Amino acid sequence: MTRILLAVLVVCTVASAIAVIHARHRHRLLFVELSRLERARDELNVEFGRLQLEQATVAEANRIDHIARTRLGMKFPATDDIVVVRP
Known part of the structure; x- marks a missing residue:
């Protein structure tokens, strides 16, 4: 009887040790x-920080104005060219 109890305890101890090893391995992974x-x-x-900085740089009013004038040839209309339409 004691041999059976001893064998069961040894099996339980080995199973517990294997469970601990498995749990530690899983933890490491x-x-x-x-x-x-x-x-x-x-x-x-x-x-994300770089993109926010780039977006802020691209959206600056001075930069947009500069690009509109140099690349697109845009300019503010002269006073004589402005027409106000009233309803």
């Missing part, structure tokens, strides 16, 4: 995945 995702998040945050 998840930690590696978390680290990878955090790095990707940080890279995306940096890229």
Whole structure:
């Protein structure tokens, strides 16, 4: 009887040890995945900041005015060219 109880306890101990090993391995895999995702998040945050800065630069009124004058040949109309339409 004691041998059977001892065998059951040994089997339970080995099963518990295997479960602990499996849980630690899973934890390591998840930690590696978390680290990878955090790095990707940080890279995306940096890229987002760059894009916001680029958008602010592109949308500046002075820059738009300069491009309209130089590339498109646009200019403000002369006072004589302005027509006001009233209903």
